[in-house]
Amino acid sequence: MASGTQGNAARHEDDKPGADGSADAVTDAATDAATDADAVAVAKAAAPTSGETVRVDSWIWSVRLVKTRSAGATACRGGHVRVNGERVKPAYAVRVGDEVRLRQADRERIVIVKRVIRKRVGAPVAVECYVDNSPPPPPREAVAPAGIRDRGTGRPTKRDRRELERLRGIGSPDGTPKAP
Numbered sequence: 001m002a003s004g005t006q007g008n009a010a011r012h013e014d015d016k017p018g019a020d021g022s023a024d025a026v027t028d029a030a031t032d033a034a035t036d037a038d039a040v041a042v043a044k045a046a047a048p049t050s051g052e053t054v055r056v057d058s059w060i061w062s063v064r065l066v067k068t069r070s071a072g073a074t075a076c077r078g079g080h081v082r083v084n085g086e087r088v089k090p091a092y093a094v095r096v097g098d099e100v101r102l103r104q105a106d107r108e109r110i111v112i113v114k115r116v117i118r119k120r121v122g123a124p125v126a127v128e129c130y131v132d133n134s135p136p137p138p139p140r141e142a143v144a145p146a147g148i149r150d151r152g153t154g155r156p157t158k159r160d161r162r163e164l165e166r167l168r169g170i171g172s173p174d175g176t177p178k179a180p
Contacts, residue, residue, distance in 0.1 A: 053093035062117045063126040109134045
């Protein structure tokens with residue numbers, strides 16, 4: 001009986017339209033277009049009515065510049081957020097055309113508000129709500145990690161330890177330990 005079931009399943013696979021993948025590609029494109037339209041509709045629904053403004057902490061959270069709204073409020077209170085060159089409080093009202101500067105972990109994000117939204121939206125839609133004028137992030141330093149050992153080699157010997165200390169700059173140049 002198992003072979004008959006497999007035969008029916010194979011026959012049904014062949015009967016499906018687009019078994020060669022052509023109809024699937026059309027369906028995927030239509031689904032993507034519908035998803036994009038839904039995302040734009042969500043962004044429009046998240047937008048306030050005409051002439052209305054949004055709090056700066058809420059806006060930087062909505063466009064995904066910070067992970068949480070409370071993190072946005074903390075950044076404002078700490079002086080890390082500037083709108084049009086002024087330090088602002090979390091309740092400051094943001095309008096279209098404002099320049100928002102946000103300092104985060106050794107980097108400054110400079111964005112100009114294109115669309116004001118209240119609710120958090122997906123990343124592709126969030127990017128459409130601002131113009132990013134931020135400088136590129138600093139390049140990562142190519143530093144070889146010192147002291148990584150192969151798996152299964154066991155504990156380092158006294159000689160290995162001295163070589164690791166020499167690489168890290170802990171020991172003296174001649175290999176003898178530093179005196180306290």
